[in-house]
Amino acid sequence: MHEALGRQQRVVEHLEQHYLGPIDGPEELLRNKPNATYLVGVLYPVGIGIGIGTGTEDEEEKVQLAVEATTAEDSTDGTEEPSIDMANAYQPSSSALSFIHDGDSVDIDLGYATYTEERTDTHTAWRRHGHHLTGIRWEQGTVSGGPGDGRVALDVRCRPFGQNSSLVTVAISNTREAPKNDEGVGQLHTEDALYQVGMTVRSVGGRILPYRSVEDLRLDSEQEELAVRYRHRQVFAVGHGTSVRWDQDDTGGCASVSLDPLPRYTVPTVEAKKSTADILRLGRLTWIQDDTANVLTELRTFVDDYRHWTQEQQDQAQGLPDHHRPAAGRITDRQSDAVERMHEGITLLEESSSARDAFRLAMAAMHEQMLQSNRTKATGAEEDTPRREPTWRPFQLGFILVALTSTAVADHRDRDLVDLIWFPTGGGKTEAYLGLAAFEIFRRRIEHGIRGGGTAVITRYTLRLLTTQQFQRAATLVCAMERLRVTDPLARGMAPFTIGLWVGNATTPGTQKEAINRLEATRRREIPDNPFQLTECPWCGHRMMPATRSENAEAYGADHSAGDIWLRCPDRTCRFHDRLPVEVVDERIYKYPPTILLATVDKFARLPFKQEAGVLLGAGAGANEPPSLILQDEMHLLSGPLGTTVAIYDAAVLGIIGEVGGRPKIVASTATIRSADDQVKGLMARKVQLFPPSGLNEEDSYFARPTEDPNAPGRIYIGLMPQAFTQSTSVVRAMVAMLEAPARAAQGPQDVRGTDAYWTAVAYHNSLRELGRTVTLIRDDVNSLLATRRGPEGRTRQIRGDGMVELTSRVDAEDLPKALQRLGRGLDEGDAVDVVACTNMLSVGIDIPRLALMLMNGQPKTTSEYIQATSRVGRGDVPGVIVTLYRATRPRDRSHYESFLGYHQALYRSVEPTSVTPWSTASRHRSLAAVLVTMVRHLSSWREDSQAVLFRADSNVVRNVRETILEVVERSDPDEYQATEEHLDRLIDQWRIRTSPDPDTGVSTLRYQPLRAQHDEPALMRAFDEDREGWAVMNSMRSVDLNINMKIIGEKA
Incomplete structure (x- = not known):
């Protein structure tokens, strides 16, 4: 276990070095500009123009930065969070934190680095210089000033908060002004920026108190219980444009609060109670x-x-x-x-x-x-x-x-x-x-x-x-x-x-004939697929279909005779070789x-x-x-x-x-x-x-209960919010560092197990559009950047053409089991996956122990999804590492980043309530007719397609169905009882009217659904997209909305 923890720690250190720095120690000499290398922890000079400063984007990507901030994306549920004004995406020149204390003054420690250019005979490099200022005392009432070196300014604001306490905001700023070009746009000189910026604040003569929010003042009964359960998990500070952390003593009190541009938190493993009973x-x-x-x-x-x-x-x-x-x-x-x-x-x-x-x-x-x-x-x-x-x-x-x-x-x-x-x-x-x-x-x-x-x-x-x-x-x-x-x-x-x-x-398959046809087609394929979903014999584990085409019919896990088809284990020694008790x-x-x-x-x-x-x-x-x-x-x-x-x-x-x-x-x-x-x-x-x-x-x-063993592995969450880079560049830089991490996790090139531990990176997305963009970036930009970098032993890593697996709703059903099987294969088997690009399909039920590294591309819409998705890594012997990549232009992402520690130390407390409204007007219009038909059809003798015409509104069956539905409404949502009763009675009356004889022929004809050969025949139901008489009934529970594509033509007013 100590070996696994060591690997996890080496991966985290590698990511911190590449996201925040320094990569090569306190006096490092970088070949690349630090502003093009480090994603967070940088304070830029005042007045930098849009898109300047990263040194990595071409003009097309600079345009994309603005587009990303103003264009809503298709998410998995059809909605997407809007972005905020681009002013917040400029290179930040200041960061701040707020806290409450009851002391008289505060002590502040500062730390940051600058880089200066050094030229050699072959190239230009950048030398790091560390700066530390400690014990800066700010008395109560002081507004602002500088600590003395002229590179940074501090702004301290104190406001009364309750009795005998103050709300304090401390901001640190870069004092340099960016020189302007001929067009008046601020230009970044690498020497003017501050890197690896840190600040720690302590209360003098008092304590730092829990930071209360408005939500704490109005709690329902469940929130009151959550407040009891998480009473020891207090928030002591919030960040502004950055994240924060705090240090607590043995009594639970807070000793200091600090800026934390790359926050991390270890969520302890919640383990089942052990017993030898x-x-x-x-x-x-x-x-x-x-x-x-x-x-x-x-x-x-x-x-x-x-x-x-x-x-x-x-x-x-x-x-x-x-x-x-x-x-x-x-x-x-x-x-x-x-x-x-x-x-x-x-x-x-x-x-x-x-x-x-x-x-x-x-x-x-x-x-x-x-x-x-x-x-x-x-x-x-x-x-x-x-x-x-x-x-x-x-x-x-x-x-x-x-x-x-x-x-x-x-x-x-x-x-x-x-x-x-x-x-x-x-x-x-x-x-x-x-x-x-x-x-x-x-x-x-x-x-x-x-x-x-x-x-x-x-x-x-x-x-x-x-x-x-x-x-x-x-x-x-x-x-x-x-x-x-x-x-x-x-x-x-x-x-x-x-x-x-x-x-x-x-x-x-829906019918035996279709199943037999699928089986025969499988037997003819050189690489047989599996049309029956069961990939292995559930008893002995033998694969149900051969790896390649076989002339031996027994190699296939299904057989048929006289129009009947059944599944069986291909292994003659298995107890279920003749027939499996499985129907598909x-x-x-x-x-x-x-x-x-x-x-x-x-x-x-x-x-x-x-x-x-x-x-x-x-x-x-x-x-x-x-x-x-x-x-x-x-x-x-x-x-x-x-x-x-x-x-x-x-x-x-x-x-x-x-x-x-x-x-x-x-x-x-x-x-x-x-x-x-x-x-x-x-x-x-x-x-x-x-x-x-x-x-x-x-x-x-x-x-x-959460494990109390300090050596027990937990999932380490890292919060990453680059503010001076486009989202595309951020994804590329984040992924490159993660894909290089396995080499750091291993103890030398011969440590295959150590390398495999974090080999497969999971890239999780909140929409198919974001996933598509990431897939393109990985195949092009990530591979290109990997090719320019050298890892241990001078090796570079590349994403192979088949090294990426997608787990989304777009993947065919027959390919999903194959993908899951492949994800379970490690480096020693020669076919390990490099990257899994996925949406919320991964967030439930996937149990692949070797997955341990994840990029969460944006905060999911619900904490429940966040917990479920991130819990898919680190389920085996390898403790998980999750990098949550926040987008600075999204208010919700910024909020989660700025409150990273408080959120992650009490994740389950933040799970949002869910709601269902089955008896609302919209839901009834979609589904109540289907409920009525389902119950009447299966509880009466009018089951045949042609027997919808036999409906009798005054029958015992219909009366009982009506009563049963309304009893459910009364228990579930009594406010909708009357409206549902009226709606149900209208449907019953409509069905009654449609069973009346045709005035021309005197014949009553009404089917539940039309015969395909006689599509014009009167039918009680129709599909939502059909244009004919009948109740619109869904084919799937997810057919809940009619979608319209709209395109706005013209310029903004």
Whole structure:
């Protein structure tokens, strides 16, 4: 671990030297001008003209600087933050900081460097000269002056702030005036600028106090709780045109504040609680039926350990200041609720033999799932090779116990409570809810026999990439469950377990005929692709498709006969060589509803169009119970327009399941969320409970806490905001330094592991347009600049033609798994990626341990995205380094840069609330008709396309659907109840009118959607872009807006 930390520190030092300087020590001799070398920490002489001073831009780029400041860019969600006036992008001649203190005066230390020209026989170089001025005393009331050397000026302004304290602003300025050319434009002479400028201020005769903001004065209940949790994370200063840092003593007081033009902060690793308790072993938990009393006692001891911690929290809450106690009380109350629910889960296992059986089988299945997930063909491990005993992390077992009773008991008081797993990224949320899913699947089979078949669990994702990645993991669990059907006497008579991937047909085939055609086309290709998304056998890890064309049909992980197609492992020694319990073809999913259905939320937009899809919700499923557990992954992504649309469709999904006799338990997961109560109420019209509930101190929830080990690696964030360079030049300079960093991380050219640690740089963008610009810059400018530089041993690094991988919505579905596989390959495998250019597709669900270096090109719109995206690096043994490149012309970027330390020391506190408004007027006009059609079609006998004409407004089905929808509105958004009722009644009446006989023929004809051959036939629904009669219904949850391209012609007035 010390070796990894050393590599991380060497990378950070390398970046600091190239961004701020000096590169080669305090008396360095630079071959290039320092103003063309260093990006930050420079104060320019007064009066420099636009575009002068960098010495690196040609005239075209100077124009681009102005264009970038005034042109909005296409972002991933169609919006972009406006830029501020270009006056703020001039080369700055001053920097300042503000703080509050109760002293009489301040002491100031200054430091900066100048460079002078030195000529040699072969070239011109620039010599660094350091300057230090310490102990400058400024008495209260002094306004401004100079410290004595004439190169810098100080301006100190004091204003009364509260009782016996002052708000102090200290500014440092370059006193030199830039000489003007014949046109009167200021010119930069390198000797006139100040470099590596630093300033530290201390209070004399008093203390530097926390810097309060206006937001601190008006807090809602959740913000009050955040104030309790982060009460030790105070802000003591803010920067003006620069960032700041402060030094705190052992008591938490602030000793000094300083300018920090290149701020950095180490976000400590939040690690899951470690425990050696035997009860965490899955092997031990499988003894619950044979050694019931002892296993239950061990489970109670496990919960009691948590209870003791909660009691300590209650004692601590009593010692807090009065204004914190109400919020602290709410926090500890939720902890007590979790303890009681965990004990209730243990009581269920004690009293119910079927629950114990289901629990035992679930633990056995997860035991095998964890073993097999760590075993791949690449390791050469045989199936009987000894492996590390699978264990639960304490939070995972705690969550299963918390949700157990309300999942197993349909009429339990917490059945309608959404249990939200709230845990840092990479903490094991997926395994936690898979364990609960396995329990529920086995329980249904044990208690309901054949009726417990069909689709039991629906798992929903917002991104196709996330869906296909999690599909591999969940498929391993289903394989383990299938193995138990062979090896375990209790499971032996159960119906087969299967898993289905229900996503868009650009990703997986819609029909068996299409799937067979894709397979045959794959067999003919010299380099076979994979049309079925499953890249490896979920049981043994063997690749599903050969690397090159093979005449052996068994080399391909799929086969077909008599119009049927199925997946299988190509390895003859694998237990699933004949058939994998995996379905990826829509037609087969409808015909054989899978036990676990993994789907994108977008696929549910097809419900009004697909009569066969109702079987997945229990409609027309014959003797099978409807789904009883719904898992919603990455719930924080269900916000804004997407969340709003998903929420209104959820009224139909949950309504159908409810009408056919089910009240599904809902479990969700996230690493970042605010205002969970409001979001879940809007999304699902239910209440929510987070697990694990938060503690009184930051991210410490007993089950997870920031590591206290000083040698434990954390992610290092570096803030970079060049103000005298164009954004294009800033990206190029930032990337070049990062791409040279692996050589510094390694201990010599033979240290391949050290070089590989930071070899692949991730370039994250907030819009496709920015990404496109960066891709061009990397291929051209970055490579050109790299070619002029020499690293250790005289080597230079170049980006190969295929060395850049893109992860965006533009990448074809079949290429995404290949890209992820390639990102996992290191230098020793000869095909390591140089740069990953990506948008928010990377920010969720991507787990590639070797990624450790990221350029965040601009502050994302939400802190949630920032946390999620940056958490994708440093997930393995190599600690992460993130450079956040701020754009000086964007107000939000400047604000984040100027408050860098305060923001990063309490990242989760800054997560913004999200909102959904499913029953607003705009949302209803887009989606209410689809909700009505979906519910009526799947709950009635009018399922065929031609049977829309059979609609009867006064039927029991329609009355029940109407009542169900309005009940959801009343729970979710009662203010919209009346408007929704009126809107719904209008839709019902419109459908009734359209079923009336044609006045000419006397015949009633109305389809749900037209036959392609008879497009003019009356149809109830139409696509949004179709110009004919009918309700406009979306094909995707993301088809939420109609877009218009506009071009303004002419000059500004």
